[in-house]
Amino acid sequence: MKLLAITSCPNGIAHTYMAAEKLSKTAEKLGIEMKVETQGSIGVENELTAAEIQEADGIIIAADKQVDKSRFHGKKVLEAKVADGIRRPEELIKMFQDGEVAVYGNAQENTLKSVKEIKDERKEKQNVLYRSLMNGVSYMIPFVVVGGLLIALALAIGGEPTPNGLVIPEGSVWQTILDVGAASFMFMVPILAGFIAVSIADRPGLAPGMIGGYIAANGSFYGSEAGAGFIGGIIAGFLAGYIAKGIKKIPVPRMIQPIMPILVIPLLSSLLVAVVFIFILGQPIAGIMEGLTSWLNSMQGSSKILLAIILGAMISFDMGGPVNKVAFLFGAAMIGEGNAYIMGAVATAICIPPLGLGLATVLNKKKYLKEEQEAGKAALAMGLVGITEGAIPFAARDPLRVIPSIMIGSIVGAVIAMLGQVTDSVPHGGPVVALFQAVGHVPLFLLAIVIGSVVTAFLVNAIKKTVDVEEVN
Template sequence: MSDMITADLVDLDLSADTKEAAARALAERMVAQGRVTDLEGFLADVAAREAQMPTGLDGGIGIPHCRSAHVTEPTLAFGRSAAGIDFGAADGPADLIFLIAAPAGADDAHLTILSSLARQLMNTEFTDALRSAGDAGTTAALIRGEEAPATADSASAGAQASEDASEDSAATPVAASAGAAAGSTAPAPGAATESGSAPAPGATGVTGATGVTGATGTGERPFRIVAVTSCPTGIAHTYMAAESLENAGHEAGVEVVVETQGSAGFTRLDPAVIAAADGVIFAHDVPVRDKERFAGKPTVDVGVKAGINRPAELISEVRGRAERGEVTAGAAAGTPVERAGDSTEGYGTKLRKWLMSGVSYMVPFVAAGGLLIALGFAIGGWKVNKAPSVMDHFVWTQSGSWGALLFQIGVVSFGFLIPVLAGYIAYGMADRPGLVPGFVGGSIALTINAGFLGGLAAGLIAGGVVMAIQRINIPAALRGIMPVVVIPLISSAIVGFLMFVVIGKPIASAQKGLTDWLGGLTGANAILLGALLGLMMCFDLGGPVNKVAYTFATAGIAVASPSDSAMKIMAAVMAAGMVPPLAMALATTVRGRLFTQTERENGKAAWVLGASFISEGAIPFAAADPLRVIPSVMVGGAITGALSMGFGATLRAPHGGIFVVPLIGNPFLYLIAIAVGVCVSAALVVLLKGMRKQAPEATATDPAGNPATTPKEAKQPVAA
């Protein structure tokens, strides 16, 4: 820690009034010390991390942090705010601000030290000392662990270090834990657990694996909890949640052992510790690794901040579940959506994630199959779909045979689309037990011509059926065969019955009606549809709305002989999706002074990303200035989509961007549609950014006669 923070990185009179301004003020100190190479690029990484989850903690603490390629070495800057700054904590503003900067490839030792700081923030003596420290040097020494909390207060600087023997434990230097593995908490020298055993390697806890800390003194075994904590960057929240749970367990007389799955790696809990546990707590914002180890136990699954802010409540909840015998098949394993989300998410958010789970697994099949079919037509001609099977007829020297081969491989790939969509929607809802009924339901949807809509319905039904079965209390003796035999059997039978007998035919009729309606779109209706799809493609740049439009288009061409309207829709969607990154690339080229150096570098990459139909290439620009970038690219995307439909451009391939232009119908007009949209979006971005740059100059002074905006501030992009 000694080289991570110095007095120059401490600001005891932080005057910022927003979290963005606070991060900038502290980051500027890092730049001055040569710890950060690109201020704007680093702040963009901090903002991206903050967008994932607010970094404010109860107790007046804000810990903005990130990994960044613009950081040269692990660095910590500290600021103390008299007025307080809102970092999203439930109890109000934060007055202690820690900006943690880790290089993209930070080594485990440094990250372990940073994790030790995170644990110290749960110590009220430590935070009280930071609030009372009188100078930057003392504060830096306190954070480094070179000064005890009791001596940090300038008023008691002359007090004897031995005034209270208990202070030795509270003043254990933060850096001392650098020798612990992945954030483990080593006992104080000479200390031992009540049972005389050390904590399990790689684990943290109030006791070791066999300790009896938390016993009531009657000889009765304490309630045992194993926990896993993790957060997106694995630097701070992971270890703070662990410390908080351990402290709450100690106070409640409960034995808590925590596995911290942080950036410094993790060591799995001893299987014997897990087997002996009476309950499980998952406090995480990223998937828990090897979660199946904890199956079959009462489980509480929450976000990592809940582990920090309300540990006693979580411990009480898991004890209550154990007392009630609330152990259900698959409950502890969770689901992919639950592992990546927050327990407070509403049903609508989870539904969107379930659908996107299926779409994300389906898209590679769409891309592979669509490109193979398109290449088959390009090589073998438009009658290649009438060619006999290459198993019966294949001539090595004939291009027609090679075209037929590619076409038939693509058709086979397309045959997986609906089953994969349904299977992985169910997987997102119910994890692996949902795969079998999901694939079965998707295959039935394909068989009865229920198409894309049938796949969506089959996946949701399959996931719902499995989730319902998992809520049934099952005797321990039967749990082993539930995911292998019972759940696949019962769920497949129910899904098959519903798809074949109850809802399959109405969905197939709806699918046919939708297909016929699209086939009849002409003139103004088609142009309006193109504009709408263009708006959707550019709204969230690869997000859910973008994926809905893309999936709608690919579903139309996911057949051996798609309609002309379906291919027009596919062309409009891909053209609009290319506009955002190409527009930003053009804007950074023609008016580079309106953008930061990092954005200009991103603009160079955006040329290639846009040409490859990767809309996400515009995300860095949208994150830095959403109010100007997103509306601009939406306007350009809508124009491109409308023009593509109006020009009658068609596309059989679902991906490829500029590289599949030879496979596009009316390619020249198609390229004109893209160029027009790109120019319009770039012009709007330049115009809006230019207006923003001029605004600060119009107000030279504030009411007190002081400069309202410095030239440096006027050149900074709007924070996301």
């Protein structure tokens, strides 16, 4: 049997390649030939050729963002979450061996479901919403990263200290770089909305999604000084996507069908989204965003600590999963709202789980199997560059001890960062962001990471059992 696979996660960093590795190794163990295409942050790698697709017995798509399936018509295709590619690779492959996968393009669609998921259709709908949101986030992040780094660079090198903070001289080259960074930020909400809509309605959703996102971000359309921000962008994206999808289902004469996706659907969808947002949704959502921003700016003392506790717990709870992504998206969005200290707390919490567990394996090898010790080295490297997923191998093996330990460590680090007014101008975490001068109060940032990691390491080692000596060696 010859199988192909595609793996892709919202950030396109860790889960994408972990799933590819698991699928490849499992296929090799089962004596099955497999090639895996990864669609990560760097782009498509190991791309599947037309000849390979033609020869394959089936294709596994393990992804949490939209993957174009048009090239697989007439082939057996199984869709699953990227986490299934990591945790259930053998089950995915055996579905092909047992003949449980139907041909793509037939009435039957293939989605890996547990018994509970089959019984609960609402959960399946939530997965679609999550996948669409993460598709938008994955395309938005590069714009926020570039904008944040350019702004941080301009202020760090070209800024001159004044009583009101760093100011860049007018007409200088650094002012131009600052403007370019601000332009990158301007694309953030339209891109988010556009690719949410694409995930729902394919390419016909792109134009109405981006137009709706631009309207959401620009309060002048509906008489608001502040726009509707990222919340408005998310709503505009889903609104555009489902409007475009609804129009696609309307039966039309054959002669009009060719112009539907390039003219009729984008035009009608854009007009409807614009009307709904300008006259109905814009002002209420902008009011919510203004209230949220004012509330965050007014936070002092215990209320800031509570926010840090919540963010730290969410970031570490599922290590790159949906809960983590909600906190991460909130922190990233707040950069554009002038609340970079929230991303500072998130950036601190992001790297503590892998760093803390990697440190734990160094401090007490007797409590870890040989393969866990090797995973600890990888976790340390992943933690330095802000990849929370480095903690997953430990949590999968011993969740009841590992997850509480990393949550407490991340909470401690996030609280220290919040109280120290650590800021982060880019939506990423770990010591690596300090190298790009994107972090304010670097010593406190690094101190918070160290303390949180040490707390995690000592906690997990205190409650873990010592493994058999033979297993360690």
